[in-house]
Structure formats: structure tokens, C-alpha cells
Amino acid sequence: MGTEFPSYAALYAAGIHNHTQAGISGSSKQGADSIVVSGGYQDDQDFGNEIIYTGHGGRDSAGRHVDDQKLERGNLALVVNEIEGLPLRVIRGADQTNPFAPAEGYRYDGLFRVDSHWCDVGKAGFKVWRYRLLKIGDESPTQEDHTPGAPYEGDNAQTHRLTTSVQRIVRDTKQAKMLKWYYRHTCQVCGIRIAVAGAHYIEAAHIRPLGKPHDGPDTTDNIICLCPNHHIMFDLGAFSISDDYALIGIEGKLSVRDGHKINSEHLAYHRERFLSRFESRG
Incomplete structure (x- = not known):
């Protein structure tokens, strides 16, 4: 070097x-x-x-x-x-x-x-x-x-x-834990609830990434609960989410519970990050 x-x-x-x-x-x-x-x-x-x-x-x-x-x-x-x-x-x-x-x-x-x-x-x-x-x-x-x-x-x-x-960015675990509890540790895409020793496992995915150059906030309107498979797919652009929560790139619709307000600007930002992949899919 x-x-x-x-x-x-x-x-x-x-x-x-x-x-x-x-x-x-x-x-x-x-x-x-x-x-x-x-x-x-x-x-x-x-x-x-x-x-x-x-x-x-x-x-x-x-x-x-x-x-x-x-x-x-x-x-x-x-x-x-x-x-x-x-x-x-x-x-x-x-x-x-x-x-x-x-x-x-x-x-x-x-x-x-x-x-x-x-x-x-x-x-x-x-x-x-x-x-x-x-x-x-x-x-x-x-x-x-x-x-x-x-x-x-x-x-x-x-x-x-x-x-x-x-x-990695140090996340506000209080926000993530609160949302995981609210969804009972269930993936909002596939509905799976992974049982581990004495507990359940789910991951908090930020729609707009934290840190430079994205500057996404660590707030619940920028977080969704995903299983490890769908978290990786989402982060790598295998699918995105429309404003009405229909999934783009894979079949299905994001499950959103009452009281969880997702910021449409963050959803649009994720779609734009992988714009070329989703153009032909509507």
C-alpha cells in the first residue's frame, strides 16, 4: 500500500x-x-x-x-x-x-x-x-x-x-425494537415468524439507508420488519414497494398494520435507487 x-x-x-x-x-x-x-x-x-x-x-x-x-x-x-x-x-x-x-x-x-x-x-x-x-x-x-x-x-x-x-451505522434500537414488537416479529412481506431458542427473530430494514450519501432517518416511518431473506433482497434491489404497498419485482403486497405510517418519500427513494430494474415492471 x-x-x-x-x-x-x-x-x-x-x-x-x-x-x-x-x-x-x-x-x-x-x-x-x-x-x-x-x-x-x-x-x-x-x-x-x-x-x-x-x-x-x-x-x-x-x-x-x-x-x-x-x-x-x-x-x-x-x-x-x-x-x-x-x-x-x-x-x-x-x-x-x-x-x-x-x-x-x-x-x-x-x-x-x-x-x-x-x-x-x-x-x-x-x-x-x-x-x-x-x-x-x-x-x-x-x-x-x-x-x-x-x-x-x-x-x-x-x-x-x-x-x-x-x-456500520449505530442504530436507535429502541425504534427498531418497538416496531418488531408491534408486528410480533413477523415479516411484512411473507408473514413468516422465525422461532429461535426462547424468542422470535426478525430484522429491522431501513427503507432509505442511514448515513451518507442517503441520510435516511432512524424513525419508524423509515423502517419495515423483514425476514433475513427479504431483507437482503430489499437491500440489493430485488424488489421495491409502491406507494400503495404493492410489491414491485416480486408478487404480493406489504402488510402494514394500523398506526404504522410509512413515509412515501422513503419508498420513492428506494425505487429510484434501483430505477433501471423496475422501469419495465411498472
Whole structure:
């Protein structure tokens, strides 16, 4: 980490980045092994140990954004990294607007994990795929943590493969526990109630994610109760929810009890995150 390279060709020769031009190295089946952050996309945001990375595609030969990005090739590879928990190398290229970039050339800045992905409308007015990347194995942020209530937590137990660290928002468990009790620990999608030793298990899913860049609130109008399967499917965009609670992407309707008011703006935000997937489904 910290090794500098004069060019893409030097990165390729060293086996750090296996492309001589593309910003994402990898495949849609096996995941990405490395990315280059060099200011090529105006929607990128670099906070040091956290990067909001823009996928590839949609630009012309002059580098202007002229079309929507598609969830394919390198963009899909990053989704595989998120689902499978695969780390990837991050290389930063010279960028005068980025205080974390090298003055010239390229620098290998360590391993990151893909925390989440979503679809957004970029500054140029076209759809882009965005990814939240978090640094692995470095608990000290390179600048003051810009996400209130999001401490860097300790490393997981070491395994025979690698040591990773988990970063997550500290949730207001009082809100989540209250809603779980109100639904009697039952999934609002499938109605399942998982019995465990002496209790029942359900998960509190935030419709609009907490923390930057989403800034969702930890309030009951932004929380639904889901079983682990539907929680994962919801977070990864396998389905969304319409304003009348009909499910989009899978059959069914969200069960909502009297007194639980869900904010339609949060539902719309989730739909927009995965806009390209739901357009053809109504």
C-alpha cells in the first residue's frame, strides 16, 4: 500500500490493475479485483476511507457523459463483490480536486469492500450506478468522520484468508425494537415468524439507508420488519414497494398494520435507487 506507478501500463505490468484503460478490472461473473479512482466521473466522491464510486459507461470519446449507464460488465462485477463479500484493490490517480489523490501518476491505496450500490441520476442528467466503498483494515479515518453516529469498529476475528473490519451505522434500537414488537416479529412481506431458542427473530430494514450519501432517518416511518431473506433482497434491489404497498419485482403486497405510517418519500427513494430494474415492471 502506498506504492506509486507512473502509468496504467505500469499498473498492468505489476499485476495491480489488469486493464490498460478501463477503470474497473474484473468480470460480471467473478467480481472486480481492482478499480482506479482518478476524477474521470464528476459524480465520484472521495472521503478517504470511504468512496462513493461511479460505475463505467455512458461517456463519449471526449469523456462527456451522454447516455445512461447499464448494470453490466464492470458495474455488475462490483455488485458481485458486494454480495460475495469480495475485497478489491483501490488505485487513486492524480486529481487536483481530490485531497486524497497523489500529485502525479497512480498510487495503490489498499483493499476496500463494496458496502452498497444504487442507481442515481448524475450531475449530467443521465442515470449512473454508484457504489459505497469502505476501507478494509484501517480503522483510523484519513479525515474526521463525516457520518454522525458511525464509529469505526474493531476487526473481525482473523481467519485463514484475511482480516476484515465491519463498519456500520449505530442504530436507535429502541425504534427498531418497538416496531418488531408491534408486528410480533413477523415479516411484512411473507408473514413468516422465525422461532429461535426462547424468542422470535426478525430484522429491522431501513427503507432509505442511514448515513451518507442517503441520510435516511432512524424513525419508524423509515423502517419495515423483514425476514433475513427479504431483507437482503430489499437491500440489493430485488424488489421495491409502491406507494400503495404493492410489491414491485416480486408478487404480493406489504402488510402494514394500523398506526404504522410509512413515509412515501422513503419508498420513492428506494425505487429510484434501483430505477433501471423496475422501469419495465411498472
